[in-house]
Amino acid sequence: MAKRVGLEVTVAVAEAVALCRIDMAGVYPITPQSHIAEHLSNMVADGLLDAEFVTVESEHSAMSAVIGASGAGARAYTATASQGLLLMNELLPIASAMRLPICMAVANRAVSGPLNILNDHSDIMPQRDTGWISLFAENSQEAVDLSIQAFRIAEDQDVMLPVNVNIDGFQLTHMVEPVEMPTQEEVDQFLPPFVPHATLHPSKPVTMGAFSMADYFTEIMKAKDEAIRNSKKVILDVWEEWGRLFGRSYKPVESYKADDAETLILTMGSMGETAQLAIDELRDKGVKAGLIKLRLWRPFPFAEIKAAVKNTKKLIVTDRAVSFGGPGGPVFSEIKSALYAETTRPAIYNYIYGLGGRDITVHDFVGMFEKVLADTENSSADTYEFWGVRE
Amino acid sequence: MMNIVENFDLFAPRLINKQELLSSGHRACSGCAEVLAVRLMCKALGENTVIASATGCMEIVSSMFPTTAWRVPWIHVAFENAAAVASGVEAGLKALRKKGKIDDRYIKVVGMAGDGGTMDIGFQALSGAMERGHDMMYVCFDNEAYMNTGIQRSSGTPMGASTTTAPAGKISSGQKTWKKNMPDIMVAHNVPYVATVCPSYPLDFIRKIEKAKSIKGPSYIHCFSVCPTGWRSPSHTAISMGRLAVETGVFPLFEVENGHYRVSPDMPKILKPIRDYFKPQGRFRHLTAEEIDLIQERVIIEHKKLMEKAKYLKTGNE
Numbered sequence: 001m002a003k004r005v006g007l008e009v010t011v012a013v014a015e016a017v018a019l020c021r022i023d024m025a026g027v028y029p030i031t032p033q034s035h036i037a038e039h040l041s042n043m044v045a046d047g048l049l050d051a052e053f054v055t056v057e058s059e060h061s062a063m064s065a066v067i068g069a070s071g072a073g074a075r076a077y078t079a080t081a082s083q084g085l086l087l088m089n090e091l092l093p094i095a096s097a098m099r100l101p102i103c104m105a106v107a108n109r110a111v112s113g114p115l116n117i118l119n120d121h122s123d124i125m126p127q128r129d130t131g132w133i134s135l136f137a138e139n140s141q142e143a144v145d146l147s148i149q150a151f152r153i154a155e156d157q158d159v160m161l162p163v164n165v166n167i168d169g170f171q172l173t174h175m176v177e178p179v180e181m182p183t184q185e186e187v188d189q190f191l192p193p194f195v196p197h198a199t200l201h202p203s204k205p206v207t208m209g210a211f212s213m214a215d216y217f218t219e220i221m222k223a224k225d226e227a228i229r230n231s232k233k234v235i236l237d238v239w240e241e242w243g244r245l246f247g248r249s250y251k252p253v254e255s256y257k258a259d260d261a262e263t264l265i266l267t268m269g270s271m272g273e274t275a276q277l278a279i280d281e282l283r284d285k286g287v288k289a290g291l292i293k294l295r296l297w298r299p300f301p302f303a304e305i306k307a308a309v310k311n312t313k314k315l316i317v318t319d320r321a322v323s324f325g326g327p328g329g330p331v332f333s334e335i336k337s338a339l340y341a342e343t344t345r346p347a348i349y350n351y352i353y354g355l356g357g358r359d360i361t362v363h364d365f366v367g368m369f370e371k372v373l374a375d376t377e378n379s380s381a382d383t384y385e386f387w388g389v390r391e
Numbered sequence: 392m393m394n395i396v397e398n399f400d401l402f403a404p405r406l407i408n409k410q411e412l413l414s415s416g417h418r419a420c421s422g423c424a425e426v427l428a429v430r431l432m433c434k435a436l437g438e439n440t441v442i443a444s445a446t447g448c449m450e451i452v453s454s455m456f457p458t459t460a461w462r463v464p465w466i467h468v469a470f471e472n473a474a475a476v477a478s479g480v481e482a483g484l485k486a487l488r489k490k491g492k493i494d495d496r497y498i499k500v501v502g503m504a505g506d507g508g509t510m511d512i513g514f515q516a517l518s519g520a521m522e523r524g525h526d527m528m529y530v531c532f533d534n535e536a537y538m539n540t541g542i543q544r545s546s547g548t549p550m551g552a553s554t555t556t557a558p559a560g561k562i563s564s565g566q567k568t569w570k571k572n573m574p575d576i577m578v579a580h581n582v583p584y585v586a587t588v589c590p591s592y593p594l595d596f597i598r599k600i601e602k603a604k605s606i607k608g609p610s611y612i613h614c615f616s617v618c619p620t621g622w623r624s625p626s627h628t629a630i631s632m633g634r635l636a637v638e639t640g641v642f643p644l645f646e647v648e649n650g651h652y653r654v655s656p657d658m659p660k661i662l663k664p665i666r667d668y669f670k671p672q673g674r675f676r677h678l679t680a681e682e683i684d685l686i687q688e689r690v691i692i693e694h695k696k697l698m699e700k701a702k703y704l705k706t707g708n709e
């Protein structure tokens with residue numbers, strides 16, 4: 001039976017990854033991820049985790065080493081944040097093109113400059129188009145569950161793609177929350193041993209990472225796009241099975257009091273729980289407010305988003321990253337383009353908030369609703385605004 | 392003493408593995424001594440080898456999708472990370488072997504890159520992998536410039552050589568810096584085995600690769616790789632050019648085992664003048680007599696330093 005324990009989220013994630021019986025980890029320290037690296041090392045040092053922990057000299061080498069290990073047929077894991085993720089950037093599309101089922105935690109942290117160690121999503125957003133499956137955790141239980149599910153999804157023969165699990169830095173990574181840890185038997189039952197397509201082994205020599213000219217490149221790109229689109233079915237199946245085994249169900253888009261809502265707000269990651277409190281407060285005041293939470297960032301859940309906002313009049317999209325000189329926050333652009341062809345669609349507002357660890361309270365979410373509801377002519381819809389900025 | 396290299400045809404069938412693990416049909420330039428070195432390396436290593444290659448000439452000429460020249464498992468990821476990828480392959484294989492998920496034969500993991508991929512952009516990854524002590528061999532195929540991208544200078548380009556980013560011009564004599572001493576930097580990492588090789592000396596080459604293969608830990612091989620295209624030298628002279636580099640002391644052949652230096656028997660007692668080596672190469676054609684003298688002086692000093700190290704840091708039983 002699963003045990004309910006109080007753990008720091010980074011530690012819980014490391015324990016979850018150990019339950020997945022990884023063969024190899026290559027992790028470089030960076031706040032607020034480092035506790036994952038440290039706890040994995042501790043488990044290896046104590047003989048609790050039978051894996052090679054490679055103390056790489058950079059995140060670039062961390063990703064390179066897990067690519068090498070995964071190519072050799074090992075179940076390989078890494079974790080990073082912010083500058084570390086940007087340093088890995090060059091290798092992310094290579095990992096997905098090579099169809100290596102690497103799993104990675106991202107302890108989301110603002111990107112320099114100025115240097116800032118606190119939470120926002122400016123590290124993961126630039127990685128959007130690297131061909132990785134991208135999941136967002138809202139609380140410690142989700143961080144644990146998604147970390148285990150990630151391997152199952154990545155290694156599915158119909159997927160074979162890398163997966164990143166986003167865990168808001170500090171706001172989530174450093175929380176101590178009660179979490180139900182699955183047992184080793186339960187994880188073994190859920191996650192079979194990794195069966196790679198091809199490996200770097202002399203018994204059957206293969207060439208990995210050949211270069212391609214214009215004659216094949218487009219086809220390879222299309223194949224990768226199809227692979228990640230098709231992964232959605234597997235993701236849904238895996239979540240369905242998880243629900244059956246563990247009683248916790250996962251959906252690409254979660255909703256809270258959204259069914260009859262006239263105004264919806266969309267969040268990603270740890271902000272969901274705070275927004276939920278704001279919805280309760282607004283409902284008490286008689287406002288038909290609701291919340292949708294985007295858990296699956298890539299592949300983007302078009303159908304679920306369309307269905308979730310079908311009956312709403314106004315939609316507030318929140319973003320924790322900036323697309324400088326662009327059309328608004330990255331999530332906002334995505335939602336707008338997803339709804340572009342719909343005959344009826346809500347007026348969409350965009351607030352960019354919580355940058356570099358700026359605190360977001362229930363009060364802030366209530367304020368967003370009030371501002372949007374006061375805009376009866378929808379005159380500030382379709383544009384973006386920095387929330388809570390000092391002028 | 393009989394010169395075995397001159398009687399190569401007689402000895403070769405017995406000394407060299409007949410298996411071609413790097414097949415013909417690759418796209419290297421004619422007379423490329425770098426690809427010859429890779430071929431020899433594969434022969435010396437045998438089939439229980441996994442190679443992680445950096446971006447560069449050897450990667451491009453051997454792996455155009457959907458073709459491949461490789462008969463050993465081979466992976467290319469990017470330009471600056473061959474050592475890191477190799478270290479991951481090594482760690483992965485080690486874990487799988489330990490858990491009984493693969494058979495327990497010994498597999499040599501090899502990282503390979505050009506001078507740029509080793510001495511410049513890949514320097515950090517190499518330093519990290521060597522310091523961590525992975526059981527892997529790393530080979531730098533040094534053709535003294537970024538050849539794949541059009542003969543730009545690297546920190547392995549020799550003083551005075553004209554390249555496309557350090558060209559000889561009205562007020563410039565080409566490369567303005569001395570070649571980085573990569574083997575010594577690897578010795579400073581306390582790598583158990585460091586050696587310099589040149590495919591113009593195939594038996595010395597094979598022996599050193601076999602030695603590196605036998606080391607259960609990191610080893611570093613620095614391979615002098617004549618590139619007729621980049622050096623603007625006739626393609627039929629690639630082998631003799633390698634020999635001239637050794638005979639002039641420009642590229643001395645030696646090995647360092649646990650800090651002990653040994654100069655290869657192929658090294659001449661008296662060095663030829665570097666002029667002999669410079670003359671057939673277009674990249675040195677602009678140099679004045681004074682400039683050549685300056686380089687000559689440096690070659691002699693470096694050679695003396697090496698001889699001193701070999702004298703005082705020699706292996707116990709020699």
Ligand SMILES: Cc1ncc(C[n+]2csc(CCOP(=O)(O)OP(=O)(O)O)c2C)c(N)n1
Nearest residue numbers: 446447448470505506507508536537538539
């Ligand atoms: C990050 C990055 N920067 C630059 C390049 C372009 N590039 C590819 S190969 C190469 C030069 C390779 O030189 P070297 O390592 O000496 O190998 P050679 O081709 O000479 O054998 C360069 C600059 C790249 N692929 N990746």
Ligand code: SF4
Nearest residue numbers: 420423448538618620
């Ligand atoms: S450019 Fe030089 S190193 Fe590259 S393939 Fe041609 S001869 Fe060989």
Ligand SMILES: [Mg+2]
Nearest residue numbers: 505506536538
């Ligand atoms: Mg080169």
